[in-house]
Amino acid sequence: MSSSSSSSNEVQHSVTNNSNVSKVVINECLSNDLSNDNEEMINQVKGCYESLPNRIVHEQFLKDFIDVILDKAVFEGTLRNEKVVEWVEPKTLSSLIDLSLPMNGVPQEELLSLTRNIIKYSVKTGHPHFVNQLFSSVDPYGLAGQWLTDALNPSVYTYEVSPVFSLMENEVLKEMRKIIGWEDGQGDGIFCPGGSMANGYAINLARHYKFPEYKETGSTEVSRLVIFTSEDAHYSVKKLAAFLGIGTSNVYCVKVDERGKMCLKDLELRVNEVLCQKAVPLMVSATAGTTVLGAFDPLKEIADICKKYDMWFHVDAAWGGGALMSTKYRFLLDGIELADSITWNPHKLLAAPQQCSTLLVHHEGLLESAHASKASYLFQPDKFYDTSYDSGDKHIQCGRRADVLKFWLMWKAKGTNGFEKHIDRVFELSQFFTNYIRQREGWKLIFEPECTNVCFWYTPPSKRHLKGEQLSNLLHKIAPIIKERMVRKGSMLITYQSLRNLPNFFRLVLQNSGLTKTDMRFFVDEIERLSSDL
């Protein structure tokens, strides 16, 4: 048993703004107080500012709060007959929710009413008709995992303060490495605040692996380092290259073929170009599942080129990584086991809640060697336990949320087999959608999808006679109009974009395995409805 010298009856004294409850709490405090700290306690209960939970003041509020969340956000918010978004313009929204920060706290009832409003005007990213981004769903087990994480409020840097999550991270990251195909799950890995950061870590590892001295000296006054990625790769490669002092112009965007896959000939051409310039071809960041088209770069062949030119081989599988869990679809990532590092975000294709991103590394010890600073206030050299479980010095973050628990809980609830079914289901639905629009008039696929991204144009009936540039101009113009209409109606959310010389097109993208074929037909019908008069 524990050991506090203060009484177990000591009431934790906070108080709500509701004055009836206040009085109860004050009386409770006074009658139960065995510490003779009365004056102190009376002073304390004057406000409700304390950061310590108190059953009397907070239990009912938290239960009511959860009831609102469950009812309005989780269940109603994901019903098909409810809106995905209740659109209002930014300026109007300011007048509909009082976002101002008050001098004095507001009562709990007002917090509940504000909460209902926040839910009302927030986009329901868990709604079946939210197919707008590379994430969606409010997975029930993932959500439970998040809620528990919040209540325990850990920071995962030492076993001392995060024993369970330290082991859990090891377990999950090792299993992911096994799935990648690394023998016995060998290697290392970290959870990162998003796939962009994971790609940034990969660049730094590539640099550190080749030039370990740069950690200390910096990379000024040295050779120019060059990163190769495809022109369809995620923008984070350039963003992070700039952040790391490498510069966006040293990210060479290799051409892609008509399906959006990195062109090997162009890659080798560009590498040789760099060698001629006496610069250093540092790494290739291949993509397994590009953001827009969902294309998978030819990983095996890229691995060969990396080997030939002594370059780090990174695979950004932030989006497509989930397909590794399906016997049927993992062929798309053949060769990923040859990578030096891999970005894989379970919050994308596997529908874990935001954020759950990982960087998996084939080289043991490199994360620590690249990032450790051995701060003695956190990683004391004279600790009494086995500090190999202290993961903090692998990271550039210090305090860090336990993003592992939600994913671990989903994995426990569904099993590896459940994730496989999940993946197969979203691929099957995207195939259904593809076939459905293929045979429908006015619809045109950009290309045969590989991932769950289905990219298409839709031409309204009255414009189907248009051709060439006229048609292009029309398609480019109507996509934002259709999007605006669906947002204002709140019936669905799907994104559009242009790409290279292609005019604006829509991208359906699926991660929510609770969707049905009926939903797929709805998307088609709804886009036709929204553009019938265009």
Next chain:
Amino acid sequence: MSSSSSSSNEVQHSVTNNSNVSKVVINECLSNDLSNDNEEMINQVKGCYESLPNRIVHEQFLKDFIDVILDKAVFEGTLRNEKVVEWVEPKTLSSLIDLSLPMNGVPQEELLSLTRNIIKYSVKTGHPHFVNQLFSSVDPYGLAGQWLTDALNPSVYTYEVSPVFSLMENEVLKEMRKIIGWEDGQGDGIFCPGGSMANGYAINLARHYKFPEYKETGSTEVSRLVIFTSEDAHYSVKKLAAFLGIGTSNVYCVKVDERGKMCLKDLELRVNEVLCQKAVPLMVSATAGTTVLGAFDPLKEIADICKKYDMWFHVDAAWGGGALMSTKYRFLLDGIELADSITWNPHKLLAAPQQCSTLLVHHEGLLESAHASKASYLFQPDKFYDTSYDSGDKHIQCGRRADVLKFWLMWKAKGTNGFEKHIDRVFELSQFFTNYIRQREGWKLIFEPECTNVCFWYTPPSKRHLKGEQLSNLLHKIAPIIKERMVRKGSMLITYQSLRNLPNFFRLVLQNSGLTKTDMRFFVDEIERLSSDL
């Protein structure tokens, strides 16, 4: 009203492993299905893998789950007569919680039982006797805010998918800038995944401000850039300097005085040294509340030096920033309004849940200029609404959690005045602790605290005759022993470390305003108890 063509009665079909519930769900699905998708639905309900919430399958589970969390983690976990930690060695812990990832999902009851175990063996960072890190508490309103964030699962990059949170971030960041003292809250700001990242952003802004071309060209083959920070500054300055390609050796650690404050003479000396070497003095990262001693650097004077030598002035107020909300203590940060950028983590002194970190910038437009990549799939140029609310391109992250909501809800619940009381309370308690140990035999303060860090040595009765090196050696040796004992007993958690030539000492650090003077006396008594035989 919304507009789905699929029936409003369409049942979302998931199923639990509990076979009784399965049958109910299957029957419900079949009887309610108006979409004639029967075969599809029967196939679907075979597993429980779907990522869409379903009242029948998940509502009771989620309610039971929350009950366990509230009961065990939030309320029991913060009671003084409960343990802060139920310590077990890493290897034993693996055998006490089945962390393995199964092929097939486990039943909901087993998830609940695993959850009880996770709570049992996790450190209770919200417990009043957890004074181990620069964060603590499980603030009830912060927790509610986290729970709502999880259920809405937003990513804050565009107003289109995060309308409420986009406005809320603006509101909160502006108010923070007003509190700093920037006229009308002018400037800019972002939420970051931790203070380390915020400091990294600051370095990149400093570099971009002086050398905007580096974003494109990279900083190879150019002048060496030097960052100045004190030897007591947080390790993230070095970590991030390495990550950004500047190098740890180009972070010059300026001497501190006996109270841990940056020494101005040494700063100016080092700047001149750099100028003589034809390198570029880029920035000073001053600290407002150092990690160990809680010292505040002399900001006004550092601002003058920055102005004189044309250096970026960053203040790492990750820890001490909260004191700005107290009329009584904000003098500690006098001069902060002269900064170009400021790191301020509400998850530290203000006890918001992990993570809530901000970078506040005095220069409008610089964040976007330094980090934007204008990805056309996300930041379409032909959007129908005012895209000045799309904050994504200020960040190097792409997907990003809404860390603002928890803090905003706390602010609404407590008001600015509540935060002021919170700050005053934790400062008052640390002052009480300081005075309490000052008059007690065997206790020695390292120095007079400025923040809520109280650093001290304790010498057990039988060793009080020791002096000089003998005493130092003893103190250095017994700190880890006392720490081990308290961890094994689970009675409290406080950290220790050495610093420069000082032997191991303990650091009390307070952020939890629910603590009392009784708790302060308990810490003293408990450390005496734990070391009585040493």
